[in-house]
Amino acid sequence: MDAAFRDEWGRVVATLIRVTGNWDLAEECAADAFALALQRWERDGIPDRPGAWLTTAARNRAIDMLRREKVGAAKLREVAVMSLRDEPSSVPDDPSGIPDDRLRLMFTCCHPALSLEARVALTLRTLAGLTTAEIARAFLSSEGTMAKRLVRAKQKIQNAGIPYRVPPAHLLPDRVPGVLGVLYLLFNEGYSASAGADLIRVGLCAEGIRLTRVLVSLMPDEAEAAGLLALMLLQDSRRAARIDAYGDLITLEDQDRSLWDAASIAEGVSLLDDALRHRQPGPYQLQAAIAACHATAATAADTDWAEIAALYGELARFLPTPVVELNRAVAVGMAEGPAAGLKLVAALESAGKLDGYHLLPATRADLLRRLGLDEEAAAAYREALDLASTDSERRYLDKRLNAALARRTTPGAPEMSI
Numbered sequence: 001m002d003a004a005f006r007d008e009w010g011r012v013v014a015t016l017i018r019v020t021g022n023w024d025l026a027e028e029c030a031a032d033a034f035a036l037a038l039q040r041w042e043r044d045g046i047p048d049r050p051g052a053w054l055t056t057a058a059r060n061r062a063i064d065m066l067r068r069e070k071v072g073a074a075k076l077r078e079v080a081v082m083s084l085r086d087e088p089s090s091v092p093d094d095p096s097g098i099p100d101d102r103l104r105l106m107f108t109c110c111h112p113a114l115s116l117e118a119r120v121a122l123t124l125r126t127l128a129g130l131t132t133a134e135i136a137r138a139f140l141s142s143e144g145t146m147a148k149r150l151v152r153a154k155q156k157i158q159n160a161g162i163p164y165r166v167p168p169a170h171l172l173p174d175r176v177p178g179v180l181g182v183l184y185l186l187f188n189e190g191y192s193a194s195a196g197a198d199l200i201r202v203g204l205c206a207e208g209i210r211l212t213r214v215l216v217s218l219m220p221d222e223a224e225a226a227g228l229l230a231l232m233l234l235q236d237s238r239r240a241a242r243i244d245a246y247g248d249l250i251t252l253e254d255q256d257r258s259l260w261d262a263a264s265i266a267e268g269v270s271l272l273d274d275a276l277r278h279r280q281p282g283p284y285q286l287q288a289a290i291a292a293c294h295a296t297a298a299t300a301a302d303t304d305w306a307e308i309a310a311l312y313g314e315l316a317r318f319l320p321t322p323v324v325e326l327n328r329a330v331a332v333g334m335a336e337g338p339a340a341g342l343k344l345v346a347a348l349e350s351a352g353k354l355d356g357y358h359l360l361p362a363t364r365a366d367l368l369r370r371l372g373l374d375e376e377a378a379a380a381y382r383e384a385l386d387l388a389s390t391d392s393e394r395r396y397l398d399k400r401l402n403a404a405l406a407r408r409t410t411p412g413a414p415e416m417s418i
Contacts, residue, residue: 001038007203008051009034009129012058014105020062027126029065033057096166100214102127103179108166110178111157118153119178120185125150128186128204137389138185140323140357176219180228180284183212187232205236216271226275227285233268234291237261249396253300265295283318286311305335322353330363338367358387362397369404378404 009030016026033054047053098104109123117139124130124138136146156162167175190204212229219225241255272288290311297303312328325348333341345364354360365380381401388394 001034001041003203004037004050004054005034006129007207008054010102010127011051012054014101014127015055016058016062017105017108018101020066023126025062025065026058029058029061030054032061096172097169098166098172098214098218100211103211103214104166106179106182106211107172107175110175110182111162112174112178113160113162114153114156116178116181118149118156119175120181121146121150122153123178123182124185128182130186130189134189135185138189140354172219173222176222176225179215180224183208183215184228184231184284187212187235191235202239205232205239208232209236221278223275223278223280224282224284226271227282227288230268230271230275231284231288231291233264233271234288234295237264237268237295243392247392248399249392251396252294257299260295268292269296281314281318283315286315286318290315303334305331309335322348322351323357326354326357326360326363333363333367333370338370342367342371356387358384358389358393358397360384361387365400365404369400374404374407 012030012033013026016029017023020026036057037050037054041047096104096107098107105127106123109126110119112119114122121135121139124135125132130138132147132150133143135150136143139146141149187205187208190202190206190208209229209232212225212232216222216225216229237260238252238255240261241257241259242250244250268288269292272285272292275285275288290308293304293308293311309328309331312324312331316324316328325344329341329344329348332344342364345360345367348354348360349364361380362384365377365384368374368377368380378401381397381404385394385397385401388397
């Protein structure tokens, strides 16, 4: 049921919104369909096509509710004949020209009257099926704060009378930044899950890539869209090497590079080259360039960390966020030595903007370990372990902690590779 929710929620809601034109009705009927599935699937077994089953159940619920509201017969007929395929059909006379229901509704949800953060968060919650907690982690916010932001966004939509209408093609460019933000965070949640047993959620990664491909084909001159697709492909190319047979994390340096997907790397690099020719630099192209530095290095020792540090410095101009600065600290630590990286990490800790973010103490721990300060590294690993939210990351940090403790009590023990 959890897998069905993550894979099908957005499709079911998007299809119902397209047909009924009523956002609240679509969400309510989709929720009712999943509640019904909890009862029926336990009794009857999981259907061969869960998405079609859920769409049918949601459609039937919508018909019942519309009948009670005594809406027009034409609308009832439209809902009754709604397509039951897993992939909702496109609308022939749609003025946007977007050939995918879910992507079309993302453009609808990313209304410029809302702040960029509100557009992205609301779309992730409504169409991508991410929980409020997952969205909060993506924005480095608390779940309570994010819940209030989502409520305010919906209230603004209602009070301002903002229509849930797909914009015509000439208005799409104004909404591209929001849609790119949604696709980026959707892929990220799949690439590195914010919680749960699995580090990688392949379905979300695949859906992010699929939708971004549609967007690139729709807007071939949008450099940032091509940059985002390049970034996704370059990151996803390493999927087979990122975890071992037990689901444990394998760090970039220790990954078996023969398992990397050479075709995805080649396509990602080609897309990035095409995007850069537009001479319209942006954060997704810069992140793709960083990913390309890693993906094209034959060995970990061949990685051009100085170039990566410089690219993070440039990225900070577009995204002046503490996460970008933390990543730059890692790159500087690799290029100039652990002490230089620790200096940047200390500045971030003093600012307090990454409090509760497990990768901050994890980064400090690794830099301390490389300096041979195992006592301090062990304390930092404990701090990161308390904050980590996935089982895979916790197991990895626990191994690092135990290794640091072992070296502390074994003088002259060999240094582990990062």
